[in-house]
Amino acid sequence: MRLSRVVATELIKVRGLPAVVATVFATIGVAIALAAGIAATSSSSASRSDPVEMTLATVPFLQIGIILIAILVVASEHAGSQIRTTLTAIPQRTLLLAGKAIAYLVTAVLTAAVSLCAGFATAAITLAARDASPAGDVNAWPVVGAGLYLVLIGLLALALAVLLRSLVPPLVTMLALVLIASPLLAGSTEHARWLPDRAGSLLYQPDADAVLTTAGGVLVQFAWIAATSIIAAAAFTSRDA
Amino acid sequence: MSLLQMIAAELRKATTLPAVWAGVAVALLGSIGITVLNAVTTRNAIAAGRAEELLADTSPFETAYAAVPLGTVGAVIIGVMAMSSEYTANSPDAGGGRQISATLAATPRRITLLLTKAITIVLLVVATALVTIPACVAIAMAIIGDAGQEAVATDEAVLRSLGAMLYWVLTGLLAFAITVLTRNGIIPLIILIVNSSLVSISLLLTNITPLAHWLPDMAGRRLFGGVHTVDGGLEALPGALVMAAWTLALLAAASGVFSRRDA
Numbered sequence: 001m002r003l004s005r006v007v008a009t010e011l012i013k014v015r016g017l018p019a020v021v022a023t024v025f026a027t028i029g030v031a032i033a034l035a036a037g038i039a040a041t042s043s044s045s046a047s048r049s050d051p052v053e054m055t056l057a058t059v060p061f062l063q064i065g066i067i068l069i070a071i072l073v074v075a076s077e078h079a080g081s082q083i084r085t086t087l088t089a090i091p092q093r094t095l096l097l098a099g100k101a102i103a104y105l106v107t108a109v110l111t112a113a114v115s116l117c118a119g120f121a122t123a124a125i126t127l128a129a130r131d132a133s134p135a136g137d138v139n140a141w142p143v144v145g146a147g148l149y150l151v152l153i154g155l156l157a158l159a160l161a162v163l164l165r166s167l168v169p170p171l172v173t174m175l176a177l178v179l180i181a182s183p184l185l186a187g188s189t190e191h192a193r194w195l196p197d198r199a200g201s202l203l204y205q206p207d208a209d210a211v212l213t214t215a216g217g218v219l220v221q222f223a224w225i226a227a228t229s230i231i232a233a234a235a236f237t238s239r240d241a
Numbered sequence: 242m243s244l245l246q247m248i249a250a251e252l253r254k255a256t257t258l259p260a261v262w263a264g265v266a267v268a269l270l271g272s273i274g275i276t277v278l279n280a281v282t283t284r285n286a287i288a289a290g291r292a293e294e295l296l297a298d299t300s301p302f303e304t305a306y307a308a309v310p311l312g313t314v315g316a317v318i319i320g321v322m323a324m325s326s327e328y329t330a331n332s333p334d335a336g337g338g339r340q341i342s343a344t345l346a347a348t349p350r351r352i353t354l355l356l357t358k359a360i361t362i363v364l365l366v367v368a369t370a371l372v373t374i375p376a377c378v379a380i381a382m383a384i385i386g387d388a389g390q391e392a393v394a395t396d397e398a399v400l401r402s403l404g405a406m407l408y409w410v411l412t413g414l415l416a417f418a419i420t421v422l423t424r425n426g427i428i429p430l431i432i433l434i435v436n437s438s439l440v441s442i443s444l445l446l447t448n449i450t451p452l453a454h455w456l457p458d459m460a461g462r463r464l465f466g467g468v469h470t471v472d473g474g475l476e477a478l479p480g481a482l483v484m485a486a487w488t489l490a491l492l493a494a495a496s497g498v499f500s501r502r503d504a
Contacts, residue, residue: 019427034445041448060440064431080333168260168325168426172318175431176267179438180314188279188307 006090006099007106013076014103020072024111027065031115032122034058039126050134051123052142056204058119059146060179063197065115066108066154067174073104074158075167083241093237097162104158105151112150116143145203145214152200152218153178156225162232196224244357247348251323251361254340260322261365268315268409269373275308276377280384287388299389302398305377309405310465312373313437316366316409317430320416323362325426341504351500355421359414359492366413370406378402404464407481411488412437415457418491421499433458447474457487 014020038054077083090096120143127133153174161170178197185192192198193209202209202217212220242250255261283304327341348354378398393401412433419429436443436458446453453459454474461484463477475483 037445037449061435061442064435068427068431079330168322168430169263171427172263172267172314172430172434175434176271176314179434179440180311181271183439184275184308184311185278188275188282 003095003098003102006095007102009090010073010099010103011106014073014107017072017076019076020069020107023065023068023072024107027062027069027111028115028118030065031058031062031119034061035119035122036126039123040130042127042132050138051120051127052138052140054123055116055120055143056146058115059150059201059204062112062115062119063150063153063178064175066112066150067157067178068171069107069111070104070154070158071161071167071170071174073100073107074161075165075170078165079167087241094233097233097236100162101155101158104154108151108154109147112147116147116150142204142206145206148218149200149203149221152203152221152225153197156196156221156228159225159228159232162236163228194220196221199224242348244353247353247357248360248364250348251357252364254326255319255323255361255365258322258326260326261319264315264318264322265365265369266315267318268312268369269376271311271315272308272373272377273380275311276305276380277384279304279307280381284385284388287385299385300392301381301385301389302378302391302393304385304389305374305381306401306405306465308377309374309402310437312370312405312409313412314434315369316413317416317433317437319365319369320362320413321420321426321429321433323358323365324417324420325424325429328424339504345504352496355492355496355499359417362413362417363410366410367406370402370409374402374405401466404466404477404481408461408464408484411461411481411484412458414488415491418488418495421495422491455483457484460484460487 035051035054035058038057039051042054077086086096087093090099120140124133157170157174160173161167164170164173177195182192182195182197185195186198193212198209199212199217199220202212202214206214209217280301283299287299327344328339331338344354345351348357416429416433419432420426423429432442435441441458443453443456443459446456447459460475460480462474463480464484466477474480
């Protein structure tokens with residue numbers, strides 16, 4: 001089969017998973033609710049009333065939704081015997097992995113874009129309603145960076161799920177990494193900047209690190225994704241289904 | 242079956258789950274890892290004469306205690322997995338059955354079954370805490386050695402360790418009660434891991450309404466005495482009571498639902 005048809009198959013499968021559809025809508029809903037909540041309660045000082053800052057503050061929560069989508073896309077194959085049907089239809093395993101990754105990318109890009117745009121619009125409207133809109137120009141590029149970060153952190157989760165062939169272990173690993181281990185380590189050692197989520201977060205917090213630039217941070221995150229993907233692809237192509 | 246036999250059965254089931262051991266490992270090895278990092282940082286800072294730059298002081302106990310919040314995640318995993326494993330469907334090739342059918346056939350008294358599961362979770366979490374917290378303190382003492390100034394008296398250290406252990410236990414039971422209601426581990430895992438982290442949803446809610454200080458995780462927060470937490474909210478003892486009340490209420494709700502609906 002050609003790649004385009006594999007991608008089409010995988011997209012149909014993704015669309016057919018109620019858990020993925022629910023996660024997509026829940027992520028968008030959380031983005032709107034959080035942006036509204038943050039904008040409604042922000043103090044009126046000038047530096048904090050920026051809708052971009054408020055959208056970026058929702059990213060740590062939105063990444064949970066994207067990670068869950070990535071893991072569900074893979075783990076649903078291994079929940080029953082669907083992986084055998086899939087491999088019977090598409091025996092070229094690397095082609096299948098590529099199709100899955102592209103289907104994930106389409107879903108994640110759409111989810112991240114809609115969530116961030118909706119969050120930004122909600123924050124801007126809420127601020128306007130409170131007569132607290134910022135006076136100067138708004139630099140929206142960090143929001144684009146945040147979208148890229150969300151898609152990339154999900155890609156790491158996807159590779160991990162391919163490697164672990166299950167739902168809960170990769171989910172707990174990713175959540176513990178981005179929510180618990182990374183902040184704890186950042187408090188105790190400066191080397192935490194090399195973690196995938198810390199390095200990637202430079203995409204939407206450009207001047208946050210003394211050593212890494214934005215491009216360097218993206219490269220570090222790419223290195224994590226590449227290493228995990230290579231191991232996962234090697235395992236997936238060599239072991240029994 | 243007698244209660245003791247049921248507890249023995251549940252303990253055996255729980256300890257054969259790899260996921261439960263993963264929870265123990267997160268609490269034990271994760272906390273030890275963070276303690277080692279913290280202690281090495283503290284020792285180097287003291288050696289370089291920059292001790293005043295440290296977040297905590299040079300006390301080995303404070304250095305170890307900073308890692309203790311990580312154990313909450315381990316307790317969540319144990320609490321969720323003890324129940325969600327019952328509802329995981331087997332491979333279709335092996336009949337696609339769920340363990341809950343066998344469990345209820347063997348122990349039909351549902352409330353007693355939930356009680357024994359709760360006791361199992363408490364035993365596992367307490368055992369993990371009793372190993373983890375002293376191990377972390379011992380490691381911090383070994384690494385920092387005589388260089389640091391121990392600022393925390395022994396009785397205070399014991400009290401704060403017990404407080405952290407109580408927080409772990411209550412969180413594990415909350416996770417268990419929510420899993421009984423959802424019959425699926427994903428939602429309680431996400432909610433409770435997020436709320437044990439720095440980007441906690443409850444923490445955000447406190448900005449919107451002070452009532453959020455009465456949510457279970459915010460109320461119990463001061464059980465981690467000495468660790469920097471948000472200002473305001475309940476003191477340690479009333480907070481612990483509020484958190485325990487939430488736990489009991491959710492366990493009661495879980496018992497009511499579990500005893501009425503089909504497995």
